[in-house]
Amino acid sequence: MYYVNQEQIQLRLGTIPEIAEALKRTAEAWDGSVMLGMVQERALHLAIEVVTDVGSYLIDGFIMRDASSYEDIMEINHEEKVFDDDIYRVLRELVGLxxxxxxxxxxxxxxxxxxxxxxxPDILDRFAVQVREYIRQELGH
Structure with a gap:
């Protein structure tokens, strides 16, 4: 039987709407200012932390192979069909940042x-949906 720390996964997925909103507003209002530059920087950083934290919890909980890097966390989750190819390509690029x-x-x-x-913003929203669906499927909920 698997022990998947769903509470911690859901806490992290719960931050996605705010991160997505910050990224969306930053893109819409982009003016090259220091303020928007810093907002963008922090939002990208938080997006990386969310997807790698969630990916690590899934790897640990579902006893997937050990990851050796942030890119590997994304690759393992993709191999295990947690999320689709489009999401994988973007998240792999993201964690490289x-x-x-x-x-x-x-x-x-x-x-x-x-x-x-x-x-x-769209990729993060889709990531959250697909992670939740993966957990439901794997745990039979």
Missing amino acids: RKPLVQEYYSWKRAEIHPLTPVL
């Missing part, structure tokens, strides 16, 4: 809108 956002923040181009910013 973690190092630039967290460790190389001094060289992040804050005056430029990142191509993922307008795309992510």
